[in-house]
Structures are given as C-alpha cells and as structure tokens.
Amino acid sequence: MATIFSGSALVSTSTSTLTKPPQTPTKATPITCLTKAAPQTNNKLTTTLTAIATAAVVLSSSPPTLADSTTAYSIYYGTAASAANYGGYGGNSSKKDSAEYTYEVPQGWKERLVSKVEKGTNGTDSEFYNPKKKTEREYLTFLSGFRQLDPIPKDVVLNNLALSDVLLLDQISNAESLTSQDRRDENGQLYYDYEIDGAATHSLISVTCANNKLYAHFVNAPSPEWNRDQEMLRHLHQSFKTLL
Numbered sequence: 743m744a745t746i747f748s749g750s751a752l753v754s755t756s757t758s759t760l761t762k763p764p765q766t767p768t769k770a771t772p773i774t775c776l777t778k779a780a781p782q783t784n785n786k787l788t789t790t791l792t793a794i795a796t797a798a799v800v801l802s803s804s805p806p807t808l809a810d811s812t813t814a815y816s817i818y819y820g821t822a823a824s825a826a827n828y829g830g831y832g833g834n835s836s837k838k839d840s841a842e843y844t845y846e847v848p849q850g851w852k853e854r855l856v857s858k859v860e861k862g863t864n865g866t867d868s869e870f871y872n873p874k875k876k877t878e879r880e881y882l883t884f885l886s887g888f889r890q891l892d893p894i895p896k897d898v899v900l901n902n903l904a905l906s907d908v909l910l911l912d913q914i915s916n917a918e919s920l921t922s923q924d925r926r927d928e929n930g931q932l933y934y935d936y937e938i939d940g941a942a943t944h945s946l947i948s949v950t951c952a953n954n955k956l957y958a959h960f961v962n963a964p965s966p967e968w969n970r971d972q973e974m975l976r977h978l979h980q981s982f983k984t985l986l
Contacts, residue, residue: 813974815846815981818868822884822955825862842953843882846981848872848974854879864906877943878963878971880978883907888956891949896922896934899949903958910960913940927983935979944968946979952986 819841847870854869861867869881883903891899900922904911914920919939926932936947946961959982961975968975 813977814849815977816849817844818847818870819844820868820882822867822882822953822957824886825858841985842955843957843959843982843984845880845882845959845983846978847880848978854881872967875964875967878967878975880959880961882960882982883958885956886954888951889954890951891924891932891934891956896924896936899934899956900936900947903947903949910945913938913943913945916940929986931984931986941965944975946975948979948982950984952984957982957984 819837820843821837821840822842850873851870852873854871856866856869865883865885867882867884869879871877871879883906900914904914917938917940920936922934922936924932924934931950931952934949936945936949938945938947942965944963944965948959950957959979961979963971963975
C-alpha cells in the first residue's frame with residue numbers, strides 16, 4: 743500500500759532574517775536581501791499545489807492484486823456425456839446429480855456451447871471464456887477407455903492430447919518452457935499437471951483418470967492476460983477435480 747505523506751511533511755519551511763542595512767549609503771546589500779525575499783510566497787504556493795497533486799495520484803491508485811483476491815467464482819458441474827447422449831439424459835436429471843467432474847468459473851465469464859460434432863471428434867465437454875478476451879478461457883476434454891494414469895509416462899499423455907488439439911500441438915512445438923509434475927489429492931487420486939509457457943500464450947493443464955475415462959482440464963491465456971490474471975488462472979487450474 744502506498745504511504746501518503748501529509749502536506750506538512752511535503753512543504754518545506756525556511757526562516758529568513760533581514761539584516762539592518764549599514765549606514766554607508768554606497769553598499770547595496772539591503773536591496774539584494776529584499777529582492778530575494780519577494781517571491782517566497784509563490785514558492786510556498788507551488789510546493790503546496792505539488793503536495794496536493796501527489797496526494798491525489800496516490801489516492802486514485804489501487805493495488806493491482808486487489809481484484810484478484812476478491813474475484814467471485816461459481817462451480818460448474820460437468821457430466822462428460824458421450825456425443826450420443828449430448829443434451830442430457832432426459833427426465834428430471836440435473837447436471838449436479840449426474841456430474842462426473844467440477845471446476846470453478848469466474849463470475850462474468852461466458853459458457854460456449856459445444857457442438858455435438860466437436861464433442862464426438864476431440865472430446866470437448868465444456869468451455870468458458872472471458873468475454874473481454876475470448877482467448878482467455880478454460881475447458882475440459884475427455885477420452886473413454888482409460889482406467890488409470892499410472893504407469894503411462896507424462897509426456898506420452900500430453901502428446902496424445904495434442905493429437906486432437908492443433909493449438910496445443912503448436913503450443914508445445916513453440917514452447918519456451920514446459921514443466922510437468924504428478925500429485926495426489928486427499929483421496930489418493932493421481933493427477934498429472936503441466937505448465938506450458940510460450941512467447942504468446944500460457945497454459946495450465948491438469949489430467950486424471952476416473953470412471954474409466956481420462957479427463958483433461960485446460961486453462962489458457964495470452965501472455966498479457968496471463969501476466970495480469972495469473973493468480974486467478976492458477977486458482978481455476980487448482981479447482982478441477984473429479985467426483986468418484
């Protein structure tokens with residue numbers, strides 16, 4: 743938080759003493775003293791105005807991380823339904839009741855409707871984006887027929903995900919850095935986490951297996967948005983989990 747200095751601390755004060763002019767009329771020292779003292783009031787006024795302007799700038803500035811710490815989120819419940827069951831199961835079934843995974847979404851982000859064709863080709867199940875910058879987004883894909891991650895190597899999993907995602911393949915090829923790690927949640931479920939840093943984009947990916955499916959949660963952002971929203975985007979990445 744910026745420190746606001748009081749006006750009294752910013753305005754410097756000085757005391758001047760007028761020396762009685764000598765009796766000899768040929769010396770001009772008294773005139774010199776009077777000439778320098780005349781603009782003193784203007785200097786004080788300028789200093790005071792500068793202090794006020796400085797205080798106004800400080801008061802109008804807000805900490806850049808304030809919005810990040812107060813971002814509100816909603817929970818999305820995903821069903822990971824096949825293309826054949828796209829549109830729901832019918833009856834009174836709700837997404838929450840039949841959900842296989844969840845992740846958090848910032849309030850204000852919009853949901854993109856995933857087509858049946860897209861769901862059938864690359865397994866995209868859900869997607870949300872920032873309406874102010876549509877390339878800042880999070881989405882989830884799934885593939886059936888995977889019972890567990892271990893002992894599949896992390897690089898093999900990532901390369902297989904890229905086969906059905908041209909943008910991911912391009913990002914991996916041009917990455918400035920790519921890191922991966924494995925972790926287990928409180929239930930012992932294994933996750934592979936990836937972070938891809940490129941010149942133009944940044945991605946966080948979390949992969950796990952449950953319900954005989956492989957789930958991959960993506961958080962993508964252009965570099966300017968990543969630098970601005972990194973705290974919030976990491977929160978989205980960490981919010982993903984499956985419901986066993």
